[in-house]
Amino acid sequence: QQPVQSPQAVILREGEDAVINCSSSKALYSVHWYRQKHGEAPVFLMILLKGGEQKGHDKISASFNEKKQQSSLYLTASQLSYSGTYFCGTESNNAGNMLTFGGGTRLMVKP
Amino acid sequence: KAGVTQTPRYLIKTRGQQVTLSCSPISGHRSVSWYQQTPGQGLQFLFEYFSETQRNKGNFPGRFSGRQFSNSRSEMNVSTLELGDSALYLCASSLAGTGREKLFFGSGTQLSVL
Numbered sequence: 494q495q496p497v498q499s500p501q502a503v504i505l506r507e508g509e510d511a512v513i514n515c516s517s518s519k520a521l522y523s524v525h526w527y528r529q530k531h532g533e534a535p536v537f538l539m540i541l542l543k544g545g546e547q548k549g550h551d552k553i554s555a556s557f558n559e560k561k562q563q564s565s566l567y568l569t570a571s572q573l574s575y576s577g578t579y580f581c582g583t584e585s586n587n588a589g590n591m592l593t594f595g596g597g598t599r600l601m602v603k604p
Numbered sequence: 605k606a607g608v609t610q611t612p613r614y615l616i617k618t619r620g621q622q623v624t625l626s627c628s629p630i631s632g633h634r635s636v637s638w639y640q641q642t643p644g645q646g647l648q649f650l651f652e653y654f655s656e657t658q659r660n661k662g663n664f665p666g667r668f669s670g671r672q673f674s675n676s677r678s679e680m681n682v683s684t685l686e687l688g689d690s691a692l693y694l695c696a697s698s699l700a701g702t703g704r705e706k707l708f709f710g711s712g713t714q715l716s717v718l
Contacts, residue, residue: 495646523704534608534694534709535647542704580647584703591637591660591703594647 494518496583498595505571505602513566513598515581524557524564525582525592528575535580538566571602606630608697608710616716622683625713627695629676633708635701636678638670641692641712650693653678654701682715690717 496517503511515524523542527535541557541564552569568575578599582592609628617623629636637652637660649662653672670680676697682689692714696707 525707527707527709534711535707537706537708540704540706582647582707586660586703591649591652591662592707593649594639596646 495593496581496595498579498581498598500598501596502599503601505575505600507573507602507604508570509602511568511571511600513568513579513581513600515564515566515583515595517562517583517585517593519562519583519585521557521559521562521583521585523584524555525584526555526564526566527580527582528577529580529597530577538579568600571600573602573604576600576602608695608708610693610695610710610713612713613711614714614716616718617685618718619685619687621685622681623685623715624679624681625693625695625715627678627680627697627710629678629695629697630708633697633699634676635698636672636676637696637698637701637707638678638680639694639696640664641694642690647694650680652701659701685717687717690715 499514526538529535555566557564578597580594582594611626635654638650640648652660656672667683672678692712694712696709
């Protein structure tokens, strides 16, 4: 079953913050986050593993609550380059690369 | 280091035909997985190969098949094409295929079935 992402779309002004949520009904081993710009390949942002760790990467960070099977991606002081579609991918079978991706969140950052 | 290469970039076929898509992973990567991306369904997992063996398979009909060669290059084949098979097919490679390492995606093959 596909994880549920929310919101489906968000429009920001440069410098504003955003949170994208990813929720699964299955027990998870890891959560991946990718960003895809129009006409391009998805690009890796970060992986969160069981243990509830929070990871950061420039002004983009994420958390993973394994008890709730939820992950959140935090975009701080957004830049125009942050525009794109964000996907979370969840791993629940502990048997190799078999990610189940959410439906995506379209983010548009305006000047 | 070269990225993941997928060929062809675009493909137009008619219903009932067969198609083969190719994916060359990053050198040294042994896991190759395939995804179908459509506007309505998002990214759907097709299958994953590791060291020439299919390790995981998604919920797609038997018309979708794949294989991996000893140099880790992978192909996927779709037989008896249907209109609903029109999609962007993405492959992704990773070093060891643990599920806990980042995937490197190719730019995809855009398949249109008429």
